[in-house]
Amino acid sequence: MTTATRQRHESPPADDVIRVLGDDLTLDPVYDPGLSPQEVLELYRHMVTTRLLDERLVGLQRQGRIGFHVGSLGEEAAILGSAYAMRKGDWLFPCYREFGAALMRGLELSVFVHNMFGNAKDTVRGRQMPDHYTCRRVGWVSISSPVGTQITQGVGFAWGAKIRKQDLATLVYFGDGATSSSDFHSGMNFAGVFKIPTVFFCRNNGWAISVPTQRQTASRTLAEKGAAYGVPGVRVDGNDLFAVVSVVKRALERGVRGEGPTLIEAITYRMGGHSTSDDPNRYRASEALEPWTSRDPIGRVRAYLEKHNQWDGTAEERLIAEVDQRFREAVTSAERTPPPALETMFEDVYARPPWHLAEQRAERLAGPRAPGAHG
Amino acid sequence: MTTATRQRHESPPADDVIRVLGDDLTLDPVYDPGLSPQEVLELYRHMVTTRLLDERLVGLQRQGRIGFHVGSLGEEAAILGSAYAMRKGDWLFPCYREFGAALMRGLELSVFVHNMFGNAKDTVRGRQMPDHYTCRRVGWVSISSPVGTQITQGVGFAWGAKIRKQDLATLVYFGDGATSSSDFHSGMNFAGVFKIPTVFFCRNNGWAISVPTQRQTASRTLAEKGAAYGVPGVRVDGNDLFAVVSVVKRALERGVRGEGPTLIEAITYRMGGHSTSDDPNRYRASEALEPWTSRDPIGRVRAYLEKHNQWDGTAEERLIAEVDQRFREAVTSAERTPPPALETMFEDVYARPPWHLAEQRAERLAGPRAPGAHG
């Protein structure tokens, strides 16, 4: 009988964790994904954009202009690097914290912002909370709030493609908390048995709202949960953009070769609250952030780029101004857009409204409007 | 990235599997549980009794005298050895295949047989299928059909005792199929995090009805699923009575010492159909039984006892005659017992029947009886 030894989950990456970008800003050749300078720049710009939008959205929420936002502060490398490694024809099954990846894949900023306002131009027609958008065009699946449910679905999607002999893989995003869900268990298990080309990408950001990862599981790492399913597990420094791209690429290739799924534990940290509804000071000392501040995923890439003379303060200012400009336009447009029409409430429940919905719709449209404004 | 290698789950025990009773009928001292000759005899008698009752119950079912039976042919050492290792004050959370253990713990044969007939003397009042009895007096929890649900419950029970500082452990029985259930995942996970004194005893009998273990999971073994939860896993030869007693005792001691749960994979084989409703010839070649016939858990102990001159054909005959006699009496009594009274249908839904049940009860009692006999 072996006794499992415990290690604090939130501590900075340990030995078995894959890293590429060293403190000396060189890339370890073993796992270097071989990104071109243009690619690194592109990813950097997306990371900065994501962080800026996060700040702006929190601002809008504080002003009462949107109802909610769930951000990705500190997790940008994990989110953008992983999405970047997937191919165009692959499909992503998001959790709720990855808007940066959706925008990078091609979700228009304006569509995203309309969703944040739940207005008539929101493609999900104001039916979901902010940050619960969808974008089939870029292989981005409709977001759900219940934790974990996308995991089995992501497996089923890739399984469907496998049955139809289509070369397609899926990547599923979820948090450390989600590893406790039934869907994690079933998704991993089915994917293992049927050798499904799914990349299980776990953002271990240390917290599930107020519950730290060590209270989520007694396993030493999240990656080793793969053993329970015959699925290889890898730990990666989730704040190292290069390392993230690399391990996801390898997992993808493995899946495509027909060797089955991979579980990736990206070790990162939720630098903000869980969402705009949360005050982390209630349960987390601010010192907890310190070891992570120096490992900021954006700062590390910026230092790398600056070292290679590919970025500077002017470029950064220009980028921020440009994104801010686009964002302001999108917000202006979104705030000018009315709420969804009343009848949209009754659509898309079924392909065609059955008699009872037609009746309820007619009754509602004929009745008085609710007092007060929407949206 | 390591690749999990596959091994056929149903093959005879491999190197990492704990064994005590050797082919030469000696006991390996490393894991020898130190049972006294009387104890071995007692366990042997229970194993033989269990097998005999299994045969008799299948017979009754074939004759249409009972509705159903789910037996334990070939799994007697795993079932009786594990229950034997637990202390009197510990609690067992059964699956549905462990009646032998319940009888050994002190369930009266007559009570068991009344349950098989679902009659007025059945302590669960004819409400459950046969083999779904209960016996609080001996720490045996009410049996449920849904696979896996007892796993979280067994953890919660021991957790309750831990909170109340009572020295008490639980043992949870389940099959290989149940490792795919949500309750296995949650039960293991909670037990790991809160260091609950629960022994997870998995009877890996090779099959979940018609689905073989390799289709249940891609993990190399079931024991290594413990790693996902920080719970040590052990593999034991489930057809080796001594080894089973030993590993369960050690797991129990570990729990009692406050070191948390243990997952035990007892490698055995379902020598019969899943239940009387199943015909295994539809999906399993009879040759599959061969490697297991020579490893019969009862035969091995009998050989050991005979070698030590503690058992012979006469003793066996006497035991069988005695059990048969007791069983016949129990059946006669059960068949003479009427079905439960109609009003029992409305009792125990709540502590006291609310108005709507009182009303339904009155209405039903006043109405006509159903045509045809019961029971």
Next chain:
Amino acid sequence: MPQMNMVQAINDALATAMRSDERVVVMGEDVGKVGGVFRVTAGLFDEFGDERVIDTPLSENGIVGTAVGMALYGLVPVVEIQFSDFIWPAYDQIVNELAKFRYRSGGEYPAKIVIRTPVGGGIRGGHYHSQHPEAAFIHVAGLKVVCPSNPHDAKGLLLASIADPDPVLFFEPKRVYRAAKGEVPQGAYTVPLESAAIVRPGRHVTVLAYGAMLYEALDAAAKASAKGVEAEVIDLRTLWPVDIGTILESVKRTGRLVVVHEAPKTCGFGAELMSLVTERAFYHLEAPPVRVTGFDTPFPYTLEMEYMPLSHRILPTLLDTARA
């Protein structure tokens, strides 16, 4: 036309759908080599192979969750849940995901699957092999719910369910799996969803039933007829959306309503049927509408025939209502 029982008819529907549409796959516990514990999928594994007839691990949550994913991809999974009593681990995927996918994605992601599962008592299964859980699904917006009573309808309704663009729960009354026999056309045909059938016309009282209890209602109606009460018995077939037109037309004629179902009474589908009729035909009702149902207890083992709303319990209610 060949004679079939319900098991054969459903099997035939599956084979028919799988032959004509490559997107249709069958998955569940023991549906493969052994052909299902009720043998409903017998032979499909041999004909279509293990990529389209899939024995899964023992996880209803996993079965439905991955099936939803397959549906998002574009397949049409027909899932078997071995007994409807074991559907609850999948309830989250059904309620929160399957039912809401089209709506929550503004129409981008319809998720079309059919979930087949045996329901009801009468096979000595006790409360874990006898549940009749339609109400818990009818209450969930976005789902359709079907429950056939005979081989012809079972095949036609299953083919219609597979062709329908929305997710369908297909409840199979296992008490009559083999008992209900009849002629079943070869090849593809559909019985349209949302269409009830008047299986016995009558003018004194309307009886709504479905699945195995239809036969009990018919038996009671035959006995009532001997006493001068002519009951009109309607087989709902599709439970939701229900064929409200046929129901209202009948009740407006008879002025009296009896609803029969096996599930517990409280918050069962009978309450909805009574409410629909009371709301819409109140001034036509000449007597209080009544429910004859299972009791608000778990389903018992030995006394199952006393639990179920069989003919002997329907008949007195039917006579009382007709004469009230």
Next chain:
Amino acid sequence: MPQMNMVQAINDALATAMRSDERVVVMGEDVGKVGGVFRVTAGLFDEFGDERVIDTPLSENGIVGTAVGMALYGLVPVVEIQFSDFIWPAYDQIVNELAKFRYRSGGEYPAKIVIRTPVGGGIRGGHYHSQHPEAAFIHVAGLKVVCPSNPHDAKGLLLASIADPDPVLFFEPKRVYRAAKGEVPQGAYTVPLESAAIVRPGRHVTVLAYGAMLYEALDAAAKASAKGVEAEVIDLRTLWPVDIGTILESVKRTGRLVVVHEAPKTCGFGAELMSLVTERAFYHLEAPPVRVTGFDTPFPYTLEMEYMPLSHRILPTLLDTARA
């Protein structure tokens, strides 16, 4: 008497129960240090420690499954499900285990737990933070279901629920968590289960409501009064077993019934209430009973005020019914 809002009153009930009964433990996601996402368990962790106020892993199935085990042992777990929308992964343990334990064990193993969970819309939560799922629990034999509307009742009903020998689902209307304020006695007291309250007497029409919608019903009743219609508004408080006596007495007086609830209409609790009344007071009814409810769609985000059966939708129905 101190003034409290509902969050404070429920918190006070928990502290009161835990102080007087060592068997009571609180468990759920984020109930510990942070005191719950709605702060209902604030302070309990500090007072009772982490063995009795337990932050669990993120698994509703695990929470309820282990709580059932604790209950079998003899503790009285009061479980929090963070939003009722997330209760479905635990539905199997609730339906198949918790509700049936006493019955299936012939009384040997009662399993007593209380499941607290916020319900309903009005906080801009969309369809994953607004569900009102009582019907799916009322249909399950063996469970009791409670839904308070104000701080006084919330504390008294929760203490009664904890003391009651049967499992209780305790639904907390989050729209009025902070809005509903009132005097709350200190220390232990109970509001008996199965007792409804007539919160506004009237003679023209009976209105049944509960939780957050009670206030909408009262608002509509006040406006109706200005138009000469006197509605009797009953707060059901315990949904199941419901206080049938109070309901029938009222409807027999008024001859008219309006039921209000947030959940979707079809197979909602309104159907059961209508059916109970129609069965038992048919000859007293002077107009068709009516439901004013959520629609048979998922709960929307932006248009939530149009979805919910607020006063502006209740009022016309109330007037129509009274005048029909």
